[in-house]
Amino acid sequence: MDRSPSTPQERSTQDWLLALAPYRTPSHKRSFLELLVTGGLFVSLWIAAWWSLSVSYWLALAFCVPAGVFLMRLFMIQHDCGHGAFFRTKSLNDWVGRTLGVLTLTPYDVWRKSHAIHHGTSGNLDKRGTGDIDTLTVQEHAELRGWRRLAYRLYRSSLVMFGIGPAYIFFIRNRLPLGFMRSGSRFWISAMGTNVTTVLGIGVMIYLLGLTPFLQIYVPTTLLAATIGIWLFFIQHQFEDTYWARNEDWSLKDAAFGGSSHFDLPQPFRWMTANIGIHHVHHLSARIPYYRLSQVLRDYPELASVKRLTFRQSFATLKLGLWDERAKKLVSFSTRHH
Secondary structure (H helix, E strand, O other), X not given: OOOOOOOHHXXXXXXXXXXXXXXXXXXXXXXXXXXXXXXXXXXXXXXXXXXXXXXXXXXXXXXXXXXXXXXXXXXXXXXXXXXXOOOXXXXXXXXXXHHHHHHHOXXXXXXXXXXXXXXXXXXXXXXXXXXOOOOEEHHHHHHOXXXXXXXXXXXXXXXHHHHHHHHHHHHHHHHOOOOOOOOOHHHHHHHHHHHHHHXXXXXXXXXXXXXXXXXXXXXXXXXXXXXXXXXXHHHHHOOOOOOOEOHHHOOXXXXXXXXXXXXXXXXOHHHHXXXXXXXXXHHHOOOOOHHHHHHHHHHOHHHOOOOEEOHHHHHHHHHEXXXXXXXXXXXXXXXXXX
């Protein structure tokens, strides 16, 4: 293990990629165990929630909370499959990812393409718009007029970002291969295949359980998982001293160590969120399975302090909405330069 030179920023991108290469090989045994445990807990909690309906709906909702957490964790496994990081073979990654996409309401091939673009353009001011959270500069916001300015303010509000937004993305937007409508049949097959399989699965559940019991459990569980996922994605890139640069100045290492946070969650929350908070390392080397990201921090403790955010500090990100190109930081609408 090569530990020189001193700080993460001083090492070149190539040096880091070489240093992190040994962590990229997944363990099939560990991956199958992670999938079995996460899926098993999710199904068990869903069954417990439906059983609890005969006792109390509030008890059923209490089971929906951890069920939503583990549905979000299944999405994180789908996420690793999309990076080719969860299994050693592409076919196994792809078919597990597609299967999980039915549960997470996320067409795997469409999302994988969008997310790959996100990794290749994160923090690039000249390549915004695919797989990211819309972020305007102070100057761009100043040039907006009327309803367009209002629409952006509403979009960046917590109500839309973490309430209406997750419902729209996972229940409505993901039903079509938006952004790839004219990019070939593969994305249409992914979206429509996921839709058809989801409808068939929902139909079976409604037949077995009834419409009302199904909706009482399915909707809150899925919405909670979606909201947690969007919340985590927001914190990973939308913090005050994040990184944005024009295309000529952009680099992978700077985008990883400057524009991706280390959301330092305590256990068991780090395990529940599949180490996705170690996002700076993930953006530098996306092929590392999530269960090996903690090992990277143990072997390279200097990475632990890079863009570190605690749970308490993460709430301060909610007020931010504009990138100030002069100050090189995200600012709130009230503190932007005039």
